[in-house]
Amino acid sequence: MAQLSDDCFAFGGPMMSVDEAVGIIASRVTAVRETETVALDTADGRVLAADLAAPLPLPPFTNSAVDGYAVRSSDLPQSGERVMPVRGRVQAGSWAAAPLGPGAAMRIFTGAPMPAGADTVFMQEDVRIDAAGDVVLPSGLKVGANVRPAGEDIPQGAVALAAGRRLRPQDIALAAAFGLTELEVIRPIRVALFSTGNELASPGSPRAAAQLFDSNRFMLLAMLRRLGCEVADLGILRDERAALVRAVKQVAASHDLILTTGGVSTGEEDHVKAAVESAGSLVLWRMAIKPGRPVAMGVVDGTPLVGLPGNPVASFVTFVHVVRPTVFALAGTAPDPAVAMPVRAGFTYKKKAGRREYVRVNLRMAGDGTPEVVKFPREGAGLLSSLVETDGLVELGEPITLVEPGQTVGFLGYASLI
Numbered sequence: 001m002a003q004l005s006d007d008c009f010a011f012g013g014p015m016m017s018v019d020e021a022v023g024i025i026a027s028r029v030t031a032v033r034e035t036e037t038v039a040l041d042t043a044d045g046r047v048l049a050a051d052l053a054a055p056l057p058l059p060p061f062t063n064s065a066v067d068g069y070a071v072r073s074s075d076l077p078q079s080g081e082r083v084m085p086v087r088g089r090v091q092a093g094s095w096a097a098a099p100l101g102p103g104a105a106m107r108i109f110t111g112a113p114m115p116a117g118a119d120t121v122f123m124q125e126d127v128r129i130d131a132a133g134d135v136v137l138p139s140g141l142k143v144g145a146n147v148r149p150a151g152e153d154i155p156q157g158a159v160a161l162a163a164g165r166r167l168r169p170q171d172i173a174l175a176a177a178f179g180l181t182e183l184e185v186i187r188p189i190r191v192a193l194f195s196t197g198n199e200l201a202s203p204g205s206p207r208a209a210a211q212l213f214d215s216n217r218f219m220l221l222a223m224l225r226r227l228g229c230e231v232a233d234l235g236i237l238r239d240e241r242a243a244l245v246r247a248v249k250q251v252a253a254s255h256d257l258i259l260t261t262g263g264v265s266t267g268e269e270d271h272v273k274a275a276v277e278s279a280g281s282l283v284l285w286r287m288a289i290k291p292g293r294p295v296a297m298g299v300v301d302g303t304p305l306v307g308l309p310g311n312p313v314a315s316f317v318t319f320v321h322v323v324r325p326t327v328f329a330l331a332g333t334a335p336d337p338a339v340a341m342p343v344r345a346g347f348t349y350k351k352k353a354g355r356r357e358y359v360r361v362n363l364r365m366a367g368d369g370t371p372e373v374v375k376f377p378r379e380g381a382g383l384l385s386s387l388v389e390t391d392g393l394v395e396l397g398e399p400i401t402l403v404e405p406g407q408t409v410g411f412l413g414y415a416s417l418i
Contacts, residue, residue: 015286017398018356021297022325029304031332032256034187040175043167045228046185047331052161055178057151062114063092066146069105069127069135070118073143083134090115105135114147121146164333188230189330192251193220195236196244196262196272197310202236215384216261216315220308223319223418224259227327244275252279252301256330259323260296262310272296272307288398290357291381292318304330311381317358317393320417338417340395340410347375349403351396358393359403360386363411373411393417 035049064070071084087104090096096115100106105122106115114121120143128136154160160178161171167183175183195217201207202214214236224231232255237247248258260272276282276298287295291314296307306323308315320338328335343363351357361373373394376386392413396403403409 015288015293017288018321021287021322025322025325025329026334029326029329032186032189032330035184036187037182037184040172040181040183043175043183043185044169044172046167046183047228047333048161048163048165048167048171049184049186051159051163052175052178052183054154054156054158054160055180057156058153058177059148059150062150063148064108064110064112064114064121064146065148066121066123067109068124068146069122069137070100070108070115071105071120071122071137072100072102072117073120075103076120076141076143077137077139079139081139082137083130084137085134088115105137119147120144166328166331166333166336186331188228189257189327190255191224191229191231191257191259191327192234192248192255193217193224193231194234194247194258194260196239196260197236198239200236200262216308216310216312219312219316220259220261220319220323223316223323224327226418227324228331229327241275241278244272245279248275248279248300248305252303252305255303257323257326258300258303258305260305260307261315262308276300276305276307287318287322288355289318289321290351290355292321295322297322309381312384313360313381313386316387324417336416338412340412341371342408343371343373343411345394345403345407345409346372346405347403348405349375349396351401351403353401354398356398357396358412359396360390361392361394361411362389363391363413371411373409390414 038046069086075082075084084103084105086107087100088096088098089107090112091109092111095113096106099116100118106118108114108121120141122137122141123146126138130136160174165171167185195214199211200214201211203218207213217233221231221233232251234247234251237244251258262272273282273296276296279300282296282298286293291311292309294309295318296305298305304326306326308318308323325335344366346366349359360376362376363371363373366372376390378386380386392411395410395412
């Protein structure tokens with residue numbers, strides 16, 4: 001398990017900015033070291049455990065980049081045209097039957113190995129064949145044109161993929177190009193997931209008149225699995241401090257991260273903060289973010305714990321900005337930066353300075369062809385429809401106090417966040 005000291009998130013102020021929290025997570029969380037070997041076709045999204053050095057050059061042999069005619073550079077016409085006999089033919093997947101002698105050309109196809117003696121290729125579109133079947137070559141072609149040397153892409157022995165890289169489909173393709181069938185990756189991050197609250201009933205179980213079905217746990221479960229986590233869904237914990245303490249201590253030794261939702265505010269029945277203080281060390285309680293100010297971060301027996309708000313929009317936003325970077329830090333990598341796309345605001349919005357806010361919006365193309373975002377008509381952090389019926393979030397930084405129509409704002413599509 002990843003281990004943290006009790007003061008690893010220590011912060012002296014009453015409220016931490018988003019950047020401060022993320023910076024501390026990235027610098028202080030100790031990455032998981034255990035690895036496993038997986039089949040190449042299952043490695044997408046996993047974190048590479050060690051540098052992958054190229055076992056062979058790419059391409060492994062010098063080949064033609066086009067369909068055309070291979071020649072010796074010493075035979076290139078310097079002015080006017082030159083007629084050459086065509087001696088042989090080489091296709092992709094086979095070698096030329098004989099070297100190319102002086103004063104002749106060889107028909108060649110894309111990807112075919114260059115015949116011995118040849119070092120330049122004319123594209124078939126740039127030549128013509130005369131009545132005798134000889135090829136007529138124009139002047140002006142550079143030496144080495146249309147040839148891909150062995151190792152041009154990646155030389156043998158070079159680091160092709162660095163340790164800590166979260167593998168993407170194109171990375172899988174590169175490993176396959178080396179002939180690999182397996183990769184060594186960091187084992188999945190193990191997360192213990194709880195919901196808290198007497199007001200919750202799990203889908204599929206009876207719901208009392210004063211209860212709601214638990215939606216947050218299933219949203220977080222899906223988001224964690226998208227990050228490649230191995231999640232233990234531990235259900236709903238009732239609003240009892242002692243039970244919370246027992247539960248988090250019981251799972252700390254066998255998991256890399258404990259995640260809860262609900263019960264982190266200041267009400268008399270919000271017990272997560274006190275439970276974390278009893279079970280371990282509370283190191284952060286409030287963040288300067290909306291929605292989602294109450295976020296509990298702590299350490300229980302060396303294992304990080306994050307308590308997210310119970311309102312689903314706040315839970316979603318704080319997962320993106322706290323849990324996601326924590327998971328990546330535990331895996332020894334960093335999340336791809338979510339770069340906000342500049343768009344035009346089609347709404348008015350006021351906010352307090354010193355707090356980062358995320359506004360739910362829809363992206364549309366305005367009549368003048370400019371990308372524009374419009375705000376969801378309602379603002380409640382408990383509105384699941386506001387996540388379902390929008391395209392993403394507008395990020396408003398701490399100094400901003402007012403957004404007016406026509407102003408440029410930063411849009412974060414949900415696809416870039418989850």
